[in-house]
Amino acid sequence: MGVPAQTLYDLRSQGRGPRGFRVGRELRFRRAEIDAWLTGMEEADAARHLGGEEQ
Structure with a gap:
């Protein structure tokens, strides 16, 4: 993913990262948990961008 492992550990402990x-x-x-977490981030980002365009 190109991020330090500590970043994932920190995000997880804050409730903002993948389940481990x-x-x-x-x-x-688990790879499936990382994939699900990334998908959720992509969907949230897309929703923010779509919401910004409709205003």
Whole structure:
């Protein structure tokens, strides 16, 4: 994704990132969760842009 792993960890802890789970001391993310999170971000961005054009 081109972002540091810490960024994903921080976003997750703020409730703004993909769902993850712990394996021992390490945090893991399923690819499907990352894809769903990215899709949600894309949809929210598209809605903001469409909403701005209609005003």
